[in-house]
Amino acid sequence: MKYVYIDTMGCQMNKSDTERMLGMLLNFGYEETKSPQKADLLIVNTCSIRQLSEDKAFSAVGTWGKWKKEYKKNIKIGFCGCVAQQKAEEIFKRAPYVDFVLGTHKIYSLPEILERINNGEKVCECTETNKTxxxxxxxxxxxxxxxxxxxxxxxxxxxxxxxxxxxxxxxxxxxxxxxxxxxxxxxxxxxxxxxxxxxxxxxxxxxxxxxxxxxxxxxxxxxxxxxxxxxxxxxxxxxxxxxxxxxxxxxxxxxxxxxxxxxxxxxxxxxxxxxxxxxxxxxxxxxxxxxxxxxxxxxxxxxxxxxxxxxxxxxxxxxxxxxxxxxxxxxxxxxxxxxxxxxxxxxxxxxxxxxxxxxxxxxxxxxxxxxxxxxxxxxKYLNREMEVLIESFYEHKGKKINSGKTRNFKTVHIPCHEDLTGKFVNVKITDAKTWYLKGELKEK
Ligand code: SF4
Incomplete structure (x- = not known):
């Protein structure tokens, strides 16, 4: 079993690309790990909207590059996403320990790239295709x-x-x-x-x-x-x-x-x-x-x-x-x-x-x-009855809370002992805070 760690930055589109890359990697015998130290393959999926995010990406691969030099010689490092698409080969100059650079246009070529880097090649795939x-x-x-x-x-x-x-x-x-x-x-x-x-x-x-x-x-x-x-x-x-x-x-x-x-x-x-x-x-x-x-x-x-x-x-x-x-x-x-x-x-x-x-x-x-x-x-929603889709269940200050969203994207916190994650429930809104509403369960 080999492990892959992906550090995803930026927008939901990048998160969706990461889900797709992970799907492909599972087909090639990789399992996802949340611990970079455990990984055989480390990937940063970058965002170029802000300079800060770009700097964070280089800092992450910098740390992995150090590990590679000092004691984890066999790990492979990938630089993907928007910064990769923008800078392409330039990435290798700034981070020579990176094994592959993969832009946003061809994420589905990841399997072929893996084969090539495992044969010792350095690969940059940032061709713009604009094809469906x-x-x-x-x-x-x-x-x-x-x-x-x-x-x-x-x-x-x-x-x-x-x-x-x-x-x-x-x-x-x-x-x-x-x-x-x-x-x-x-x-x-x-x-x-x-x-x-x-x-x-x-x-x-x-x-x-x-x-x-x-x-x-x-x-x-x-x-x-x-x-x-x-x-x-x-x-x-x-x-x-x-x-x-x-x-x-x-x-x-x-x-x-x-x-x-x-x-x-x-x-x-x-x-x-x-x-x-x-x-x-x-x-x-x-x-x-x-x-x-x-x-x-x-x-x-x-x-x-x-x-x-x-x-x-x-x-x-x-x-x-x-x-x-x-x-x-x-x-x-x-x-x-x-x-x-x-x-x-x-x-x-x-x-x-x-x-x-x-x-x-x-x-x-x-x-x-x-x-x-x-x-x-x-x-505006105080005392209204609304349908909430429960997204998570957690404990806060000793109280069990279900948290979810109304149809119109309002977050609602509902005290309740039972984990209702994934269920649609009817809730009466009892309080309005800046970032969320509080509610009580009407019926399951
Ligand atoms: S150029 Fe950027 S900000 Fe403008 S519409 Fe396209 S994605 Fe949105």
Whole structure:
């Protein structure tokens, strides 16, 4: 038996790639270990969204390289993911102990790479293919993380080229995975006991635009998935604002398994900054989209992403972001201070960079605003009865707690002695905190 350890950084797409790589490795006699010291094969699956994450990846392989030099000569080290795709051969210069570099485009070539490195070769596979075949599973089972939710990528890459974003360079152009493969993966996940399917993509709403042989979009995929038997939930992330169609909102409303939840990144509340970011909408257009989703889907939760301190952002423009969060009643937002990424357009605007201290101060103010809004949003559900899918069971300060999510993505903590993980329960909401709701069980 050989052991593999994978350190996964970054977004859910990377986590999904790790599940796929593990699935392939199990076919080749590897077993997953959570202990890097025990592993024969060590892989870092990297993220290039922020410099910090890239530095962490090099630090991890640096430690493994030391072990290899000093006392574990036979271990193999792999450098995968977005930083690999971006830097390719350069990785070997900075980390000569790495045995293979595998980009995001061809993760399904991992078995052949293993064979080659076991024959003593150093391999770099970072070819950009942009072909649908390369994102098609090749009969390997996916080694999903245990839980109630199964992530299923429905597309890869992005065509939008927002001026701050590295994704089009690391994940390539937008390619949709074939619906038959997605349905097959969903059926497998459901028959293994998963209770929720989350469809993943950089822009899920543009799913299918690249199909040449069929007219098939996200709404069609949702309808097919909704028709699968059994009780389960369907979610989809991330939505690009202007790609959300009326048909999609209507379909999401009508299908009983599709949850009342949209993640719609706005990035800035100011139209000039949005233009500089190369986002294809202004504040007013975003407002219209949000209002439409809210008016059509009762109790919908809308979350968003924002960047603090984009190059050239003035104090007034930043305040527009704070007011947007209030005006659009965003239920939760992820925020990040701007981090320049090599190759991107905005990274060249060094003369417009916002000083670190101002960037960080805006980041703190954004976080404070989000906390206030989260609490306000949670309070709307006090005394309501809601369905919760239990995700975990744990003990806190001597009390046993079941924790899960409502259909509209609110976390609920329910005191209860019995482990109800994987069950749908009805709960009365008794208290609202900033990050979660408290509830009591109505019936099992
Ligand atoms: S839409 Fe913009 S931010 Fe999102 S992945 Fe594409 S380029 Fe990046």
């Amino acid at each position: 075949e390369d994102i098609t599973a090749k009969n390997y089972k996916i080694n999903r993380v245990k839980g109630v939710n199964a992530w299923i990528p429905i597309s890869e890459g992005c065509n939008n080229f927002c001026t701050y974003c590295i994704v089009p360079y690391t994940r390539g152009r937008e390619r949709s995975r074939l619906p038959e493969i997605i349905i097959h993966e969903a059926k497998e996940a459901l028959s293994s006991g998963y209770k929720e399917i989350t469809l993943l993509g950089q822009n899920v709403d543009s799913y299918g635009k690249d199909f040449k042989d069929r007219n098939y979009r996200l709404a069609d995929l949702l309808k097919e998935l909704n028709g699968l038997s059994g009780k389960f939930r369907i979610r989809f992330v991330t939505s690009y604002p202007t790609d959300i169609t009326d048909d999609l909102i209507k379909t999401a409303l009508e299908l009983d398994k599709v949850c009342e939840y949209f993640h719609i990144p706005m990035q800035s509340g100011n139209s000039e900054v949005l233009k500089a970011m190369n986002r294809r909408y202004d504040r007013e257009t975003y407002s219209k989209i949000i209002n439409k989703v809210r008016s059509m889907i009762p109790d919908v939760t809308i979350t968003s992403d924002f960047i603090a301190g984009f190059p050239g952002e003035t104090e007034e423009q930043f305040v527009d972001t704070l007011t947007a969060i209030d005006e659009f009643e965003l239920d939760y937002c992820n925020v990040a201070a701007y981090s320049p990424r090599e190759k991107t357009v905005a990274a060249k605007w060094t003369d417009k960079f916002v000083p670190e201290n101002i960037k960080n101060e805006r980041f703190q103010r954004l976080n404070k605003k989000i906390q206030e809004n989260c609490l306000k949003s949670n309070k």
